Amino acid sequence: MTTTRTVTLIEGDGIGPEIAAATVRAIEAAGGKITWEKADAGAGAVEKHRDPLPQATIDSIKKNQLALKSPLATPSGGGYRSVNVTLRQHFDLYANVRPVETLAGVPSRYTNVDLVIVRENTEDLYAGVEHYIDPRRTAAESIAIITKFGSERVIVYAFEYARRMGRKKVTLVHKANILKMSNGLFLDTGREIAKRYPEIQFDDMIVDATAMKLVVAPERFDVIVTMNLFGDILSDLTAGLVGGLGVAPAANIGDGGVAMFEAVHGTAPDIAGKGIANPTGLMLSAALLLDHIEQRDAATRLRRGIKAALANAETRTGDLGGKANTAQFTDAVIRHMQNG
Numbered sequence: 001m002t003t004t005r006t007v008t009l010i011e012g013d014g015i016g017p018e019i020a021a022a023t024v025r026a027i028e029a030a031g032g033k034i035t036w037e038k039a040d041a042g043a044g045a046v047e048k049h050r051d052p053l054p055q056a057t058i059d060s061i062k063k064n065q066l067a068l069k070s071p072l073a074t075p076s077g078g079g080y081r082s083v084n085v086t087l088r089q090h091f092d093l094y095a096n097v098r099p100v101e102t103l104a105g106v107p108s109r110y111t112n113v114d115l116v117i118v119r120e121n122t123e124d125l126y127a128g129v130e131h132y133i134d135p136r137r138t139a140a141e142s143i144a145i146i147t148k149f150g151s152e153r154v155i156v157y158a159f160e161y162a163r164r165m166g167r168k169k170v171t172l173v174h175k176a177n178i179l180k181m182s183n184g185l186f187l188d189t190g191r192e193i194a195k196r197y198p199e200i201q202f203d204d205m206i207v208d209a210t211a212m213k214l215v216v217a218p219e220r221f222d223v224i225v226t227m228n229l230f231g232d233i234l235s236d237l238t239a240g241l242v243g244g245l246g247v248a249p250a251a252n253i254g255d256g257g258v259a260m261f262e263a264v265h266g267t268a269p270d271i272a273g274k275g276i277a278n279p280t281g282l283m284l285s286a287a288l289l290l291d292h293i294e295q296r297d298a299a300t301r302l303r304r305g306i307k308a309a310l311a312n313a314e315t316r317t318g319d320l321g322g323k324a325n326t327a328q329f330t331d332a333v334i335r336h337m338q339n340g
């Protein structure tokens with residue numbers, strides 16, 4: 001019997017509430033057993049509570065260990081710090097998982113992409129160690145921190161993910177030919193860990209060659225594990241291989257048990273409130289959530305419904321050249337799940 005899980009739902013800003021409502025409907029129709037606990041964050045929370053990340057939201061995620069998050073507005077320049085970054089740091093969500101798969105009907109140059117990037121989310125150049133070297137600020141340095149602990153946990157996560165999801169190969173991406181110590185540590189750690197997973201192929205590739213190969217032959221890749229900066233760049237590149245950020249899902253996972261699932265696009269303020277937003281990114285993130293809580297049948301049904309609705313221009317949303325609005329797309333996803 002499937003256990004019903006309680007998940008914190010952050011509806012977010014801009015188009016967030018519209019795509020969250022569509023996703024909740026689709027999960028229910030897929031047979032996902034989830035009780036939602038709504039919590040505020042972002043610009044909406046500033047208006048309501050004068051706090052972009054109220055303690056009640058942190059407490060809710062801590063209690064439930066699971067969150068589905070719509071996009072949040074982050075002010076550029078001044079204002080408050082990105083809530084997304086704060087949440088990742090607070091819960092030590094060290095693995096950022098970004099699967100991409102060719103979706104029929106979504107305009108793209110490729111027909112054969114099916115890969116996952118596992119990005120280390122807490123270290124590297126993003127550790128926040130940087131300063132100006134001289135008082136006149138004519139030179140600055142940023143320090144990339146790579147630790148054995150941080151490398152080990154994300155690489156183990158990538159192999160465990162590959163094993164669980166029936167994936168065949170893990171490619172570790174680095175620049176250890178130049179950054180022999182920091183990137184060398186990541187690579188050596190990967191080589192050691194790979195020995196524990198003899199059933200999974202392992203290779204490594206230098207990041208610049210990886211960027212080229214991803215564009216020329218993306219079918220060569222299965223699971224990629226890499227450090228923070230390279231993962232940040234390559235995961236947007238791979239989203240571009242399947243139609244862009246609008247259809248890209250993401251999961252942020254930590255060892256503390258907390259997992260947060262999110263669409264990677266922003267709040268799309270230009271179309272907010274019009275009922276025309278594309279909920280695909282959040283719906284696919286919800287499928288990752290269902291995988292994570294072992295509700296695999298519901299995840300498979302949901303993906304099948306999404307893919308079928310995307311394949312037809314009548315039921316695709318306008319941003320993908322289709323004719324449907326958010327509700328019509330969601331109706332089609334649900335219809336396809338029921339008919340399939």
Ligand SMILES: NC(=O)c1ccc[n+]([C@@H]2O[C@H](COP(=O)([O-])OP(=O)(O)OC[C@H]3O[C@@H](n4cnc5c(N)ncnc54)[C@H](O)[C@@H]3O)[C@@H](O)[C@H]2O)c1
Nearest residue numbers: 071072073074246264265266267268269270271277278319
């Ligand atoms: N994960 C997040 O919470 C996240 C990520 C990126 C940006 N943001 C925030 O979002 C706000 C707007 O950022 P931006 O304009 O740079 O990027 P954006 O992704 O919101 O919008 C870029 C373009 O893509 C379109 N678009 C995005 N998602 C769409 C969808 N689901 N359906 C249809 N069209 C879609 C928008 O209409 C816009 O034309 C900013 O406050 C930014 O900080 C949040």
